[in-house]
Structure formats: C-alpha cells, structure tokens
Amino acid sequence: MTVEERIRSDIETRIHAGDWRPGDRIPFEHELVVTYGCSRATVSKALTTLARSGLIERRRKAGSFVAHPQVHSAVLEVPDLAEIIAARGEAYRWALTRRAADAGGDTEIAAPALRVEGVHFGGGAPFALERRMISLAAVPEAGDTAFVDEAPGTWLLRHVSWTAARHRIRAVEASRAEATALEVRPRTACLELERTTWRAGQPVTHVRQLFRGDRYDLVAEFKPGGS
Amino acid sequence: MTVEERIRSDIETRIHAGDWRPGDRIPFEHELVVTYGCSRATVSKALTTLARSGLIERRRKAGSFVAHPQVHSAVLEVPDLAEIIAARGEAYRWALTRRAADAGGDTEIAAPALRVEGVHFGGGAPFALERRMISLAAVPEAGDTAFVDEAPGTWLLRHVSWTAARHRIRAVEASRAEATALEVRPRTACLELERTTWRAGQPVTHVRQLFRGDRYDLVAEFKPGGS
DNA sequence: GGCCGGATTATGTCTAGACATAATATCAGG
C-alpha cells in the first residue's frame, strides 16, 4: 500500500466512523506531512483524490473540510446484452427483423441513416427488442454490414469510438406489436432504455431497447473513495 | 489555463477528432515533456486524469493508449425528489401515510428499524410512492422525527452521511393499492427504484420508490474527460 | 465605527530529480 493510499484510507475511515463529521476541518496538509513523514505533494495528491470523489472539500487558506452528503450519484453499468445473458448462463441469440435505409425518424440521427431492428433472445425466450438508427455519415461501413449474425451494438463497439452518450430510462407499457414480439401480454410493464451516442459532436447512433420488466433490471453501485 | 489542462485538452481534442483512434499509442511521457517543456510530473498528472476518466489506458513499458470505448458506463444522478419537481416549476408536497416501528421487513435493515411510507406530489398530483426503512441503530435521531412536513430522504440527506449505495431499477406494474395511491389504473407501468445505503459497512436505510411511468424518467450522461 | 491595504497562511501548481515496478525484447543455452 502506497503512502498516498494509506493517507486516503485513514481519512476515509475516520469520516466513515463518524470521527470527523460533515463540516469538520481535517488536519492541514502540513500537519499530515508531519504525521506521515512524507512530502506535501503526496498529501496533496491524496486530498485531491478525496476531493474529486466528493468526500472532502478544500478551501484555500481555510483548510480541508468533510463534505456534506450530496445528491446520490452512482455509476450505471449497462453491459452488452450478450454479456448479461451469458452471465446468467443462458444461451444468447440475436434475430434481425428489419434493416432498411431511413431518414433517421424522430431521433437526432440525420439522414442518411440505417435502421436496424431485431430481438435479443436469452435462454430461448425473447429478452429485449431493439430499434437502432446508425448515421451512415458517421459510420459508412455500417452500410456494408448485414447485422444478421451479430447485433449492431456489438458490432459498433468494435468499429466505432464514441465520445459522449446520453441514456434515458423509463417504464412503459408494451404495445400490441411489441408484446407479441416479446411474448408477453399487451400493456405489460417494460423497461425502456434509450441511448444516443456522439463522436466529436456528431450523433453516431440512437438505440431504443425495450426489456421485459420481469426479466431485466439495472443495478448501479456507488462506492466512495473514487479509486 | 494550467499546463496540465492544456496537455489534457490537447489529447482529448486529438482523440475526439479521430486523429488518434482506439488502440493507438499516444506519445510517451518523455516526448510530451519535450513538447510542452514541462516536467514529467505534470505530464503524468494529466495522463493520470485522462486514464481515470477512461479515455486512455496506460501500460508500463508499453506507453499510453487510446482506450476502447465502454459505451455502457454512465453517471447516474438520483436527485432528491423535491429538486426534480422544483426543476419542473411544479409545487412539491410530501404526504406521510404511515410511520411505525418495524423489524426491517425483507430488507437488509436490521431491527430496530423505523418504517416510513408516504406519497410525493408534484403539481398537485401524485408523483411517486415511497416506502423506507431506517435503521434506528445507525440513525437514532430518526426515532424523534415525525416526517410529517419533510420527506425522510430530504431529512436523511441533512443528518446522515452515506458512504456506499446500491441502486436497482426495474419496470413493474402497479398493484391495486399502489395504483389507487398514484391515481392511475391498476397494472400501469411504473419505474421502481430501490436503494440501500450504507455507512461504514452498516446498512443505514433502504428505500423503494415507485414512480408513475408517465411522469418520470431517469437520465444518465456520460461525457469523457471526466473533470 | 467603517473601509482599505498589507501581512499571513493554506492550498494550487509546478520543477528536477530519484528509485521502484512491471512488461517487453534480447540473447544464450539446452
């Protein structure tokens, strides 16, 4: 364990134990330098990391303070569907239902665009529907890809880099057609995940995935310390 | 703009422009030292920040490389409900429906626990149901609080600091009782958010919030470059 | 009393080096 890690972990422990409460001032950098017998750069790096993770707040001249608890923020992991299903030990399959040129529909993807629709199966049963628009201006190679054997998400991961993404998560009721495709009753509660992905400010792809509510849930974790 | 920021921003720009593609090696630290005429510590700090934000990957002996995109990781913000509604310009109100000692139910909260149930209103209409368990061992002050005028989430934010949390998000159908409370038809699709919060390894509170699917969605953003 | 300017002080950023560590490349020997 490095000196920096030791300083960080000691401070975290004290805060988590309630030893130092929100608003309290923690020791000055020069005091920690003496305590740990290290240089100020090391102490400063530890405090910078803690500050970035939101555990403390630093104020010039005043010192560093235990931060007041904040709004919940967590890292949301949305793994590739094939991975989710593999993790459950079920067989994964992608079935393409439509592939056509499209103007981009009501998404942010501008024409020329490719529309790809299909179903993700897990353990032989439908798991999620997918409707995706891919900007052919941003990803010309997509025009030469069939997307029959591989889901477009998986393919895109390998072929395109992104620089920003926005996710939107909602609960919706399956329409009649969607319910049929998912093999559930119409108006069953489903989780809808929409994601738009950009590269260099240009929208690359927009995807809407509709999950069976009974077969999928998202888990997000927050662990402090940044690390 | 500091030297570190300049280095970071230059590298980000090159990656976003597609100048350097995933898997490409970016210049060695000692080369950047020459380019920018600064010390290696400064270059290293810039690269460390970029690596933490996931934009690059560093390998000893080999150098630093543009990371392959991980599209499916995003920061999820779960703000206080009063804030969400205030942000929409609607009036917020909390209505307590139940407050009782409880054994913790099927949650991870151990007895003695306090069970608090209520409804969040936005713009005069029900917005979300909440059922919360609070560990009285972890938060004894909660036993003296009525939670009539203030939602327990808001109160807890002010009184307790949390150190870890796990969120679970699902689409569910409202039961008859839930539908009545939310003023929707039974079996309407709702977004269920469950959150368990820990402090120093001890569960502090567990909350289940049920949102009207038509009035709420979660948005998660991912922007590279961290910061 | 109230306002302004300087002294003080803690953090912010940086330098020029050092040694440690891990992964690769190279080469000798089986």
Next chain:
DNA sequence: CCTGATATTATGTCTAGACATAATCCGGCC
C-alpha cells in the same frame, strides 16, 4: 525450436523544494 535469465524501458510513486493564488486577519486611516 523453445526456455529462461538479463537488460531495457515506460510508467508509478515519491521527495524537497519553489512560486502563485485566494481568503482571511489585523492594523491604521478617514
């Protein structure tokens, strides 16, 4: 050809200083 020891190299961590910056305190002046 394959294996293992050795040298090389880039990053990881750290030191002991330096100057900059911002916030505060304090004294003196109006």
